[in-house]
Each structure stands twice: as structure tokens, then as C-alpha cells.
Amino acid sequence: MLQIGIKGKQEISVEEKMSARAIKSGELEVFATPAMIAFVENTALESVKEYLEEGTGTVGTKVNISHIAATPVGMKVTCETELVEIDRRRLKFSVVVYDEKEKIAEGEHERFVIDCAKFMEKANAKAGL
Numbered sequence: 001m002l003q004i005g006i007k008g009k010q011e012i013s014v015e016e017k018m019s020a021r022a023i024k025s026g027e028l029e030v031f032a033t034p035a036m037i038a039f040v041e042n043t044a045l046e047s048v049k050e051y052l053e054e055g056t057g058t059v060g061t062k063v064n065i066s067h068i069a070a071t072p073v074g075m076k077v078t079c080e081t082e083l084v085e086i087d088r089r090r091l092k093f094s095v096v097v098y099d100e101k102e103k104i105a106e107g108e109h110e111r112f113v114i115d116c117a118k119f120m121e122k123a124n125a126k127a128g129l
Contacts, residue, residue, distance in 0.1 A: 001051055002091070002113075008047025008081040012039060014073050014099075031071040036097060036105060037063055043079040044093045044109050058091065058111040059119070065107030071099040081109070089113040 018035035020026030025034050041060045048058060071077055078098050085092035089112055097105035 002048060002083070002086055003051075004083055004086060006047055006051065006083040008043045008093075009078065010039070010043045010046065011076055011078045013076050014071055016073050019073055028070075029073050031073075031075075031077060031099075031104070033067045036067060036077075037065065039077070039079050040065060040081070040095050040097065040105070040109055041111075044081045044083075044091075044095070044111055047081055047093075048083065048091065048111075052113065055116055056113055057116045057119075058113055060109065061090075061112045062110035063107070065095055065097075065105050065109065067105045069099070069102055069104040071104055075099050075101075077104070 014031045016022055016029070018031055019029045020032040021029055023032040023034055025032045045058055076099065080096050081093045083091055084094050091111045091113065093109045095105070095107050095109050096103060
């Protein structure tokens with residue numbers, strides 16, 4: 001059962017394909033903000049996955065995260081999330097991301113619990129599928 005206080009934690013090594021230059025969100029060989037956001041979303045997703053009913057999942061709906069320090073390719077990065085609010089199907093997480101030297105990001109992320117089949121049916125209807 002979903003409950004406030006569920007925590008998630010994951011660690012990755014920053015690869016070249018995650019750099020701002022590779023993703024084209026910048027020109028430097030540092031951990032790209034879009035890659036960091038995907039890492040945050042995945043950490044939150046994984047933290048609650050086991051508490052969801054069969055046939056349901058979560059989708060990211062809001063990100064409010066400050067990327068406050070650069071991390072070079074090759075360094076390890078750790079993301080920690082905590083479920084801090086549940087409003088019906090809306091889940092709100094606090095987020096902190098660290099590299100091996102310092103905090104590199106902090107903020108909030110929201111996800112919404114969805115029925116996977118209904119969600120895909122609606123999404124596919126847009127394309128006439």
C-alpha cells in the first residue's frame with residue numbers, strides 16, 4: 001500500500017551518452033539536466049512500483065528541481081527520493097541528488113497513478129491507433 005515516507009535510492013555512473021553535449025542540451029561533457037531528470041523520475045518510479053495494484057503504473061507529471069552543481073563524466077551520482085504527499089492518485093516526492101563531492105540537485109517531483117491499459121488506449125487514440 002502506498003504511504004507517505006516511502007524512500008527510493010539509486011546510484012549511477014555518469015556516462016558520455018548522459019552528457020549535455022551528447023544529449024544536445026548544452027556543449028559540455030557534464031551530466032545533462034535532462035539525463036538527471038530522467039534519473040530522478042526513475043528513482044521515484046522504482047520506489048513505489050511494488051506498492052501499486054496490478055495493471056497500474058505511474059507517469060511523471062511535474063518536475064521542480066534545481067540543478068545546482070556540475071558533475072563530470074565518469075563520476076558516480078546518487079538520487080534519493082521520499083514520498084511526502086499522497087492526494088488521491090497524485091504522488092509528490094522530495095528529491096536530492098549528490099555526486100561524489102557535493103549535492104548537485106534538489107526539489108520536488110510529482111507522479112500520477114494510472115491504469116496502464118486505459119492510459120495507452122487514450123494515448124494511442126491520438127494517433128488513430
